[in-house]
Amino acid sequence: MSVELLNFIETVINGLMSGIMYSLVALGFVLIFKASGVFNFAQGVFALFAALTLVGFQTGQVPFSHLINELFGTNFHNWYPSLHSFFAIILTIITMIVLAWLIEKLVLKHLVNQEPIILFMATIGLAFVLEGVGDLMWGSDVKVLDVGIPSGGSEWLEKTTIGWASEGSEYYGMYIDVLNVWATIIAVILVTALALFSQYTKTGRALRAVADDHQAALSVGISLRSIWVLVWAISGFIAMVAGIMWGTESGVQFSLSLIALKALPVLILGGFTSIPGAIIGGLLIGLGEKLAEIYIGGLLDIGAIENWFAYFMALVFLLFRPQGLFGDKIIERV
Amino acid sequence: MGLKKMMVGFLGSVIAIGGFLEVATADLKFPMLVYRTGAYAPNGIPNADGFVDYYKMINARDGGIGGEKIVFPECETGYKTQVGVECYEKHKENAMVFQPMSTGITYQLIPKASADGVTVYSTGYGRTSAKNGKVFKWIFNAPATYWDGASIAVRHILKQNLGNIKGKKIALVYHNSAYGKEPIRTLQVLAKKHGYKLLLLPVDHPGQEQKATWLKIRKQRPNYVLMWGWGVMNQVAIKQAASIKFPMENFIGIWWSGSENDVLPAGAGAHGYKALTFNAPGDDYQVHKDIKKYVHDKGQASGDGSHFGTVLYNRGLFQAMVQVEAARVAQQIHGTSKITPAMYRDGMENVDLNAKRMEELGFKNFAPPFKNTCENHGGSGLAAVQQWDAKTKKWNMITEYMYGDAAVVDKLIAEDSTKYAKEQKIAMRCN
Numbered sequence: 001m002s003v004e005l006l007n008f009i010e011t012v013i014n015g016l017m018s019g020i021m022y023s024l025v026a027l028g029f030v031l032i033f034k035a036s037g038v039f040n041f042a043q044g045v046f047a048l049f050a051a052l053t054l055v056g057f058q059t060g061q062v063p064f065s066h067l068i069n070e071l072f073g074t075n076f077h078n079w080y081p082s083l084h085s086f087f088a089i090i091l092t093i094i095t096m097i098v099l100a101w102l103i104e105k106l107v108l109k110h111l112v113n114q115e116p117i118i119l120f121m122a123t124i125g126l127a128f129v130l131e132g133v134g135d136l137m138w139g140s141d142v143k144v145l146d147v148g149i150p151s152g153g154s155e156w157l158e159k160t161t162i163g164w165a166s167e168g169s170e171y172y173g174m175y176i177d178v179l180n181v182w183a184t185i186i187a188v189i190l191v192t193a194l195a196l197f198s199q200y201t202k203t204g205r206a207l208r209a210v211a212d213d214h215q216a217a218l219s220v221g222i223s224l225r226s227i228w229v230l231v232w233a234i235s236g237f238i239a240m241v242a243g244i245m246w247g248t249e250s251g252v253q254f255s256l257s258l259i260a261l262k263a264l265p266v267l268i269l270g271g272f273t274s275i276p277g278a279i280i281g282g283l284l285i286g287l288g289e290k291l292a293e294i295y296i297g298g299l300l301d302i303g304a305i306e307n308w309f310a311y312f313m314a315l316v317f318l319l320f321r322p323q324g325l326f327g328d329k330i331i332e333r334v
Numbered sequence: 335m336g337l338k339k340m341m342v343g344f345l346g347s348v349i350a351i352g353g354f355l356e357v358a359t360a361d362l363k364f365p366m367l368v369y370r371t372g373a374y375a376p377n378g379i380p381n382a383d384g385f386v387d388y389y390k391m392i393n394a395r396d397g398g399i400g401g402e403k404i405v406f407p408e409c410e411t412g413y414k415t416q417v418g419v420e421c422y423e424k425h426k427e428n429a430m431v432f433q434p435m436s437t438g439i440t441y442q443l444i445p446k447a448s449a450d451g452v453t454v455y456s457t458g459y460g461r462t463s464a465k466n467g468k469v470f471k472w473i474f475n476a477p478a479t480y481w482d483g484a485s486i487a488v489r490h491i492l493k494q495n496l497g498n499i500k501g502k503k504i505a506l507v508y509h510n511s512a513y514g515k516e517p518i519r520t521l522q523v524l525a526k527k528h529g530y531k532l533l534l535l536p537v538d539h540p541g542q543e544q545k546a547t548w549l550k551i552r553k554q555r556p557n558y559v560l561m562w563g564w565g566v567m568n569q570v571a572i573k574q575a576a577s578i579k580f581p582m583e584n585f586i587g588i589w590w591s592g593s594e595n596d597v598l599p600a601g602a603g604a605h606g607y608k609a610l611t612f613n614a615p616g617d618d619y620q621v622h623k624d625i626k627k628y629v630h631d632k633g634q635a636s637g638d639g640s641h642f643g644t645v646l647y648n649r650g651l652f653q654a655m656v657q658v659e660a661a662r663v664a665q666q667i668h669g670t671s672k673i674t675p676a677m678y679r680d681g682m683e684n685v686d687l688n689a690k691r692m693e694e695l696g697f698k699n700f701a702p703p704f705k706n707t708c709e710n711h712g713g714s715g716l717a718a719v720q721q722w723d724a725k726t727k728k729w730n731m732i733t734e735y736m737y738g739d740a741a742v743v744d745k746l747i748a749e750d751s752t753k754y755a756k757e758q759k760i761a762m763r764c765n
Contacts, residue, residue, distance in 0.1 A: 141640070290545065303547070
């Protein structure tokens with residue numbers, strides 16, 4: 001095979017894998033939008049908050065220690081030296097469930113039947129509050145996150161593919177980050193679990209009913225508020241998974257909340273109400289932006305085009321299919 | 335009186351007293367443009383803590399500068415240029431000096447501060463050609479500029495290759511902003527001079543996703559990668575470089591890409607990564623002992639004190655020390671402790687931080703000596719290379735402080751500053 005073709009395949013695979021990382025973020029948006037019609041602007045901050053909490057539990061950090069020490073003149077920073085990642089993840093899940101319950105209790109409950117834009121504005125407020133609380137709780141330092149997921153280039157793939165190039169050509173093997181492979185496996189498990197949950201459990205069916213029609217769901221005795229807590233908790237769990245994957249790659253820090261921006265073109269492309277859409281959308285955006293950066297950027301001798309190219313793709317798609325690939329077509333009767 | 339009225343009265347009193355206190359004690363006002371929140375907070379916080387601890391120490395140990403207390407109101411910029419300009423406008427009244435902590439903000443402040451008569455000190459960042467004091471009367475960027483940095487990095491590469499890098503490939507991975515673009519011109523000129531091929535690889539803010547950039551590097555196989563990054567961009571780049579097995583000893587960051595924050599997330603993979611520096615790491619200097627005694631031991635450390643002795647904290651100390659020294663020099667020149675912003679500028683222009691003076695200030699061997707003059711606002715231009723040891727989690731200085739390529743850099747500075755002077759109709763000074 002020619003080196004150019006092998007490089008192209010490498011770019012395609014890496015683009016798809018990056019796309020899966022975006023899908024992990026987009027999934028949280030879709031779940032909440034589907035169940036409550038709320039575009040949760042705070043989803044990126046959810047991922048940041050979950051990752052901060054996870055590292056906090058792992059390292060035994062005392063929440064609000066800076067504030068406590070400032071107020072009481074103490075020097076109290078850690079409960080314990082370290083905690084196994086498994087238990088830290090369990091504690092983080094519990095925290096995210098409590099957070100979902102609090103959001104429903106303190107914010108959503110009071111905004112039932114309000115215009116979608118009001119709910120959207122509420123989530124903007126929530127994002128800033130949560131970011132501030134996360135800062136106060138866990139501090140702003142860059143934190144190292146390691147839950148045992150391997151990362152780095154796959155040596156096996158590199159060694160296997162090094163001989164694929166035509167004889168005499170300069171080729172060093174194909175590159176894939178193992179972390180991205182794990183992200184793909186986790187995303188597949190997540191989507192399968194979500195599909196099974198919504199298809200075969202009573203709560204899952206209730207969730208789908210709420211997603212289809214709030215009024216009808218209420219009329220058959222489904223508690224809208226319980227479903228909202230559940231959906232926000234699941235979304236918090238997905239945010240934790242996204243936070244783990246992105247945090248492993250870059251360390252946990254406040255820029256992690258900006259990964260939400262990576263999910264927006266995915267949502268526009270895949271649709272706001274479709275779980276498969278979030279996956280397919282992520283794959284297309286990841287693929288498109290990497291190909292654009294390397295090939296279009298290379299051709300024109302420019303760089304840093306991948307960020308805006310993702311939005312360009314989404315915009316073009318919006319013109320032809322405003323509801324996204326798999327989104328529900330909006331039909332308004334007049 | 336109703337509770338509401340009482341609260342309003344109380345708040346009014348607090349504001350009034352606060353305002354009075356600021357006026358009454360605002361002897362030497364050093365406003366701080368900081369970013370303790372947002373994407374760049376992990377870098378902004380230790381740096382700001384260094385400033386605050388140093389000012390507190392000077393106030394506690396010496397009773398201020400020449401008996402005048404330092405006040406240092408903080409203004410949060412979030413590393414946003416527009417907000418930085420707003421902060422400047424808010425605090426410029428009677429301000430001695432502004433340290434923008436952002437090249438973007440510095441560029442915006444250069445014409446404003448020059449018109450307002452306020453000193454801007456961009457320590458090792460900002461507009462490189464501001465080094466030319468003949469044109470930029472109010473702007474200082476000592477002890478080294480980005481063009482010094484670029485040529486020092488190339489000089490280090492030259493040394494490793496016995497002076498011959500013809501045909502080599504050097505990639506610049508840079509923050510796609512005014513800051514990141516600053517060294518390009520110098521590297522292009524040096525490429526012509528030394529015959530290396532320069533690859534330019536911009537990374538958009540904040541730099542969380544760089545896969546395509548590092549795939550390009552993997553494909554094009556540069557011999558060396560230079561990095562002008564900030565914030566999360568640094569951490570992701572170092573991790574990606576380790577991931578594609580780029581030889582870390584051939585990966586060199588500018589002094590803003592060489593803090594503990596940048597290398598720790600990559601773990602063992604960051605071992606061998608290099609960065610330039612114009613100040614030493616560690617907490618074993620006299621200044622640290624004084625800060626510990628007069629600030630930390632009294633429970634007045636900025637933040638939780640955990641950044642003490644880190645690269646960016648130490649840089650904050652260095653920056654604050656230069657600013658304080660400029661005030662002292664101004665007081666000596668003008669024979670008064672109550673200096674004006676214009677007098678302060680004179681002090682900054684006559685700062686002479688030789689080895690003896692550094693030692694007196696508690697900074698012995700902390701940074702190379704430098705001196706500002708009317709013509710030269712950029713200091714010595716010296717920087718060293720430090721290398722990260724992932725096992726001990728420490729930066730080690732691996733070279734002496736060295737000069738850049740003055741023949742190239744000085745010519746470029748003269749060209750750029752002269753062009754600016756013509757555009758802005760600035761008459762040359764220092765004749």
